[in-house]
């Protein structure tokens with residue numbers, strides 16, 4: 001089969017998102033959902049409303065990212081003194097104690113990962129909407145990276161959890177989770193959902209279309 | 215069954231005809247480099263063994279404290295569940311539920327779903343519910359974040375080192391073992407093979 005023939009054949013075929021079976025969609029109604037004969041899931045050629053959904057999640061996450069970094073994630077009260085930590089000051093604390101590998105992990109996971117994820121997804125969305133045919137392979141790779149790194153942003157939430165459990169029973173000190181932790185948890189969930197709702201095949205649709213035009 | 219099967223690339227939708235792969239081989243998409251298909255030697259046996267090991271480690275990790283803190287003669291233990299309880303006690307329901315889901319519910323569900331699908335398959339049986347269970351597995355997997363939790367334990371150790379004496383518990387070792395076991399179980403699972411065995415036949 002030649003390349004254009006393959007592309008044409010692929011147009012009436014869809015891969016089941018759940019079990020990856022190749023399903024032939026009813027002719028002329030390729031946008032209508034069919035059921036996978038093997039696992040029963042709905043089969044779409046592309047994730048439904050991928051661009052609009054991903055944008056909505058990315059924008060909401062970006063808005064939550066600001067309070068997540070401004071408000072403290074936790075407040076430690078010890079002997080009448082209380083000290084609040086934001087995500088950033090938590091990473092700096094580790095650095096001051098000479099724990100630079102852990103400081104680096106926390107900084108990358110909590111500060112850089114959410115930012116880079118939001119930037120990468122926005123870039124991918126814009127490139128798809130502009131019909132870009134620029135390096136589709138590299139853009140697909142970028143997408144795979146955003147999928148993999150997402151969970152690492154949970155580190156700070158887990159640290160707050162562990163510290164609260166250990167210290168809440170002590171009489172001399174107490175640790176409270178701050179508002180920053182709530183916003184931050186929201187950012188993590190929304191960026192995970194955003195990466196999941198983006199459809200990397202859109203990158204190739206546009207690249208294919210502009211290739212055919214030229 | 216034909217010797218070549220049709221596979222649409224998950225990432226770029228390129229239509230590929232992939233020959234039956236030998237054991238241990240994998241096929242990559244020529245256009246975007248995505249994984250198309252993979253044959254793991256003894257996939258079902260291997261994944262099942264890792265799943266059982268994972269369940270034992272998970273139970274130990276949950277039954278025993280992973281950190282103990284000594285402060286002014288007072289000893290405080292912490293388990294996975296007590297962290298979640300502390301969050302709920304402070305009315306942090308949203309964060310508490312997220313931690314509960316990503317460190318207890320999702321990993322446990324992941325292991326139980328693998329066990330319930332693979333154990334019958336190992337003996338050549340199909341039981342009702344296998345299809346929805348295997349579909350659910352894919353969804354749950356991405357929310358299981360044990361490896362991140364282990365880094366969280368390390369960071370907490372450092373933060374508390376000034377304030378009190380910290381003693382690692384048995385559970386910390388089961389955590390450390392559970393993570394590679396979960397990774398290996400995921401890597402040895404062959405979803406194509408499972409779907410061929412459990413899927414409805416048209």
Ligand SMILES: [Zn+2]
Nearest residue numbers: 223226243246
């Ligand atoms: Zn591909």
